[in-house]
Amino acid sequence: MNILIENVKILTMADGELIKNGNIYIENEKIKKITNDKIDFSYDKKIDGKNYLAMPGFVNAHTHVGMSLFRNFSDDVELMTWLNEKIWPLEDKLIEEDVYWASLLSHAEMIMTGTTSFADMYYFEDQTIKALEKSKMRAQISRGLTLEDKNYKKIEENIELFKKYENSQDGRINIAFGPHAVYTTDKNYLKEINKYAKKYKMPIHIHLSETKIENDECIKRFGQSPTEVFEECGIFENRTIAAHGLYLSDKDLDILSKYDVSVVHNPSSNLKLSSGFLDCTRVINKKINLAMGTDSSASNNNLSMIKEISLTSLVSKYNNPQNLKAYDVLKMATINGAKALGLDDKIGTLEEGKLADIILIDLNNPNHTPQNNLISSLPYSTFDKDVSYVIINGDLVYDDKKFVYLNEKEIIKNAEKSFQKLRNRK
Numbered sequence: 001m002n003i004l005i006e007n008v009k010i011l012t013m014a015d016g017e018l019i020k021n022g023n024i025y026i027e028n029e030k031i032k033k034i035t036n037d038k039i040d041f042s043y044d045k046k047i048d049g050k051n052y053l054a055m056p057g058f059v060n061a062h063t064h065v066g067m068s069l070f071r072n073f074s075d076d077v078e079l080m081t082w083l084n085e086k087i088w089p090l091e092d093k094l095i096e097e098d099v100y101w102a103s104l105l106s107h108a109e110m111i112m113t114g115t116t117s118f119a120d121m122y123y124f125e126d127q128t129i130k131a132l133e134k135s136k137m138r139a140q141i142s143r144g145l146t147l148e149d150k151n152y153k154k155i156e157e158n159i160e161l162f163k164k165y166e167n168s169q170d171g172r173i174n175i176a177f178g179p180h181a182v183y184t185t186d187k188n189y190l191k192e193i194n195k196y197a198k199k200y201k202m203p204i205h206i207h208l209s210e211t212k213i214e215n216d217e218c219i220k221r222f223g224q225s226p227t228e229v230f231e232e233c234g235i236f237e238n239r240t241i242a243a244h245g246l247y248l249s250d251k252d253l254d255i256l257s258k259y260d261v262s263v264v265h266n267p268s269s270n271l272k273l274s275s276g277f278l279d280c281t282r283v284i285n286k287k288i289n290l291a292m293g294t295d296s297s298a299s300n301n302n303l304s305m306i307k308e309i310s311l312t313s314l315v316s317k318y319n320n321p322q323n324l325k326a327y328d329v330l331k332m333a334t335i336n337g338a339k340a341l342g343l344d345d346k347i348g349t350l351e352e353g354k355l356a357d358i359i360l361i362d363l364n365n366p367n368h369t370p371q372n373n374l375i376s377s378l379p380y381s382t383f384d385k386d387v388s389y390v391i392i393n394g395d396l397v398y399d400d401k402k403f404v405y406l407n408e409k410e411i412i413k414n415a416e417k418s419f420q421k422l423r424n425r426k
């Protein structure tokens with residue numbers, strides 16, 4: 001499909017470029033040209049971009065899309081109570097169909113709030129991949145791995161996922177290993193994962209130093225911080241997404257900065273589970289790639305990157321208004337997320353030759369008026385409902401606030417039904 005977005009304000013997120021006006025020519029899956037000029041181009045769809053802002057789609061660099069059936073199921077508790085008493089017992093009853101509908105529900109929510117790519121860690125990931133065939137989102141998928149894995153069968157399943165789906169669906173799918181966290185694994189298990197990650201050149205997705213208790217218990221168990229344990233086991237020798245990172249010491253940050261590790265900030269989930277709030281500036285100052293995620297809608301309790309962008313900006317400024325400028329927060333949600341997924345040469349900025357993952361924000365709303373500073377408008381004034389068009393891999397998936405491929409009513413009905421069945425399942 002060829003698309004022309006005409007006469008639009010463009011935030012490219014490419015270095016040095018702020019807002020410019022022009023036309024975006026999308027040929028098949030790529031951005032062919034961004035120019036003020038009219039070029040000879042035959043298109044299947046023309047979007048009148050007047051009063052819209054085009055920018056790269058958001059990259060949600062840490063989530064669990066299969067958990068959206070648990071939205072508002074367990075609130076007002078801290079992480080370990082939430083996991084041990086509420087979430088894990090429910091996950092024991094999950095079946096494939098639940099994850100399929102939960103995934104579609106999450107994909108719909110992400111698309112309508114401007115997310116075009118995500119990194120996921122969960123169970124029944126083949127169902128999430130099946131849902132991706134419908135939603136057409138871009139994703140890095142990892143099978144969640146814990147010590148419940150008796151004969152390392154789940155590691156094998158993770159490798160099978162890689163062999164079957166790596167680069168599938170027109171290159172929109174990548175597969176990673178998903179060792180859950182230091183407290184659900186041990187050194188032998190992590191070393192085994194590292195061995196295969198190296199063999200297959202697969203990236204890794206972990207939870208890291210999310211709570212103070214996690215750190216304290218790790219030090220009791222190993223005499224090392226979680227970062228030191230993962231480093232010793234070779235995990236960081238593979239490109240790694242490390243979600244949370246709230247309790248990283250200076251020494252931990254120095255370790256991470258030596259490797260291709262991206263820390264992912266999940267502000268809503270961290271605040272809601274009372275884990276704390278990441279000092280983003282401290283991580284960025286150590287030259288570590290800092291991306292942004294929602295975590296799941298069971299702890300967030302939704303999947304809006306616009307909400308995460310806003311929270312990150314506002315809470316980071318609580319003691320100093322100079323902390324974290326609007327543009328730096330937008331980088332976390334776009335190009336830094338792309339880097340976390342190993343895709344910064346393909347997505348994350350709007351540049352000729354890159355894949356067309358583009359969203360259009362409606363500026364014709366009272367909350368964007370007057371247009372004094374469009375970069376500030378994004379973190380400080382944008383609502384989810386301002387997202388009007390979403391293009392992924394050159395494919396229009398959300399057209400003037402309507403899903404092109406997803407049947408919203410069917411998804412909502414089946415997700416609701418799945419949760420009622422799951423709840424009653426023995």
Ligand SMILES: CSC[C@H]1O[C@@H](n2cnc3c(O)ncnc32)[C@H](O)[C@@H]1O
Nearest residue numbers: 064087121122123144145180207295
């Ligand atoms: C092994 S699959 C993923 C696993 O992670 C659990 N989970 C969801 N959110 C969090 C979080 O913030 N910290 C730690 N673990 C989390 C989820 O319930 C699955 O069991």
Ligand SMILES: [Zn+2]
Nearest residue numbers: 207243295296
């Ligand atoms: Zn998580």
